[in-house]
Structure formats: C-alpha cells, structure tokens
Amino acid sequence: MYKLVIMSDYFSVMEAYRGIMSYTYNFKSITFEQQKGKKTINIDSPFIVVDEDRDIKTITKQEVIDFLLVKVLEDFSAECEKRILKGFYSLTKDAFYGFSTMDQMNFTQQLLLVSLDPSIESVEWKTEDKGILLHTKDEFINVCKEGEKHKRETIGKYWEIKDYLKRTIVEYSSMREIGSFDEEYQKVLAEQTPEETGEVQPQL
Numbered sequence: 001m002y003k004l005v006i007m008s009d010y011f012s013v014m015e016a017y018r019g020i021m022s023y024t025y026n027f028k029s030i031t032f033e034q035q036k037g038k039k040t041i042n043i044d045s046p047f048i049v050v051d052e053d054r055d056i057k058t059i060t061k062q063e064v065i066d067f068l069l070v071k072v073l074e075d076f077s078a079e080c081e082k083r084i085l086k087g088f089y090s091l092t093k094d095a096f097y098g099f100s101t102m103d104q105m106n107f108t109q110q111l112l113l114v115s116l117d118p119s120i121e122s123v124e125w126k127t128e129d130k131g132i133l134l135h136t137k138d139e140f141i142n143v144c145k146e147g148e149k150h151k152r153e154t155i156g157k158y159w160e161i162k163d164y165l166k167r168t169i170v171e172y173s174s175m176r177e178i179g180s181f182d183e184e185y186q187k188v189l190a191e192q193t194p195e196e197t198g199e200v201q202p203q204l
Helices: 061-086 101-116 137-171 175-190
Strands: 002-007 013-020 022-025 029-034 037-042 047-051 088-090 095-097 122-126 132-136
Touching: 013 029, 047 061, 061 137, 088 137, 095 137, 101 122, 101 137, 122 137, 132 137
Parallel strands: none
Antiparallel strands: 002 013, 002 047, 022 029, 029 037, 088 095, 122 132
16 A cells, blocks of 8 residues: 655645555646545645655655656656657658567568578568568668667657756656646657658758
C-alpha cells in the first residue's frame, strides 16, 4: 500500500490519501485506486507517492523534485520510443519504412547478410506506402543508415530534454508549470524532420 501526498507550491504537506493500491496521472489529474474504489482528483501542486507507513512530515522538497523528475522522464522516454517505432522516410527510395522492434531486427539481420555475402546484389523490402521495393545493395545500406539516423536523432532530442529538465526542474513549483513544460517538449519531441515527412527535395 502507498500514500499519495499533495504538496503546496512551497513543498509543505497539504493533503494525504492513504491505502493507495495503484495510480495514474497526466499532470492535470491523478486517478488512484483504494479498497473502496477509484477516485480522480484535479491537481495543480507537486505530489509524491510514498510507502503507507512513511511519516509525511519527513518528506523533503528534494524527494518530491526527484520523484516528479522520474515521472516526467518516464513520460518522455515512452514518447521517444513511440516516435522511433513509428518509422522513417527514406530519401534513397522516396518511401516510408516501418521501424518496429521486429523491423529493426530484420534490418540488422539483412544488413549483416548483405555485408558478408558478396553474391547478394539486391534486396526486396516492404515499405509502408509503396509496397515491396527492389533495392540495390548500396540502396539498402543507405536505407539502413537512414533508419539509424532517425533513431539516433530522436534519442538525441530526448537526451537534450532530459538534461535540460534535470537542470531546471527545481525552478518549477507547480504541476501547472511542469505540465506546461511537458506539453511544450512533447511537441518538440514529436516534431518531424523534413527527412521523415518526405518534404526534403533531393539535391540535383
């Protein structure tokens, strides 16, 4: 069992809910389950979930900040993974490629075969928008590089956001501010590059 503790903007205890079995949140509200059922409350102040037997008077501001940091970064990490798995646009073949976990494994396996077997001159690969396309060896290698670039750039964006948030979360005193940060940078993370949308024009 856990205890949900709502803090003021100055990190003093305002309210506590006991007997929490599970909870979900979205920076605007928290839904938690107790033995008597589920309850949803609006929230605009910092909060923390601690063990049921924890003395709430001993909760420090740093504990609350660390707790919120973990929760926000979990949110960003999930969005980052979702963005990677969504797939990428390839300038090489002017097509969109799936990039699920299985797709990535298949890319890696096929790339290894292409690299090790000189007799392989072409590869057929299913795209999301143009069906099965025939690739020369060089084209397939380039598509694999584009997929890796898509993955690395997305992860790089997440790292930048993570580093910035670690340095500045102490400046946010309310869930409204943290939520605004989350919404702003979810948009940044979700922004598609021209390479992903296919809006880049190949150089002549």
